[in-house]
Amino acid sequence: MDLRPEAVRKLLVHLKRLPGIGSRSAQRLAEHLLTCPEEEVEALAASLAHLRSSVRLCSQCFLLTAEDPCPVCQDPDRDRSVLLVVEDPTTAWSVEASGAYHGLYHALLGHLSPLHGIGPDELTIDALVKRVASGGFQEVILGTNPTVEGETTALYIARLLEPYNVVVSRPASGIPMGGDLGAVDQVTLGQALTLRRKL
């Protein structure tokens, strides 16, 4: 006899769709949500209900933002000569947390993936080329992920940017800081050795 009330079963279905949440975690979350102060559940529900309507994509750089243009595009103190191209808008949050970048961003909203029917028109590559063509940038850093699709996308964009007078670069690949050479995968280790730098 399944004793879980209909509302709990529905919640479990929705929770299990979330990344990293299996049957067990979903049940644990549901138990917590059934026993915690009711205001907490209400606050979470409200925060989810307003999430998508209060966040949009910046019309210039396609980062997630509450206002358009986004704070980066509006900020007069950012270095407007460098553009960092990322796949996902949320990657910019981590880049900002690193404190190592002060230029502008451009989110592609994905990577080229012919097998999944994602060509250049499904991404914001057109807008990127127009931004670069309109001038002002000295360097475009292609920060797509170091995966087959990410590399392909970077090469594709690099070719499109050839006619414009900009330096095109990729972030360094190598052993993560604090990492263990023996524990790193072979491709990364090979890259790190090939691209070694003099001290």
Place this chain on the structure above:
Amino acid sequence: MDLRPEAVRKLLVHLKRLPGIGSRSAQRLAEHLLTCPEEEVEALAASLAHLRSSVRLCSQCFLLTAEDPCPVCQDPDRDRSVLLVVEDPTTAWSVEASGAYHGLYHALLGHLSPLHGIGPDELTIDALVKRVASGGFQEVILGTNPTVEGETTALYIARLLEPYNVVVSRPASGIPMGGDLGAVDQVTLGQALTLRRKL
């Protein structure tokens, strides 16, 4: 510069309050919720918003239920001579999934914990004694957790039930099925050996 829109930061605060969700999982969940089909987020939000209002405690056994009395208390086919006492109402879901129990339930809504100010009056012990006193039960299984608080609660209830003509029992303690004797904690291993049974 923190680029996360206010709505995302709020959501992260609420997500991080959930059990087993740290900073990294919260960020991953937020990213998913920002990029998945909007209907999924709406469905999750609605399901959370209705959760607490559509689930109450059964007035007889204190299980979580949509209707009162709950399906177990209403079911004429359940064995009304056995009562399983559990700490949390959700424990009954797992017991039902085991298929090994067909009697009635009683959820205490916690365990005795003087240090946290939880005495008998904070639990449903009074209601339990009244249920047993009203007769009809031949056995009461004290399924509180095998922890110090759970054992104390079980002993306390066992004493209260002494005047009534019922068998009072505890579920077996021992090595979990599929478990490894060497990997089991010492207390459990000790219990399992002391309580060994003849084949």
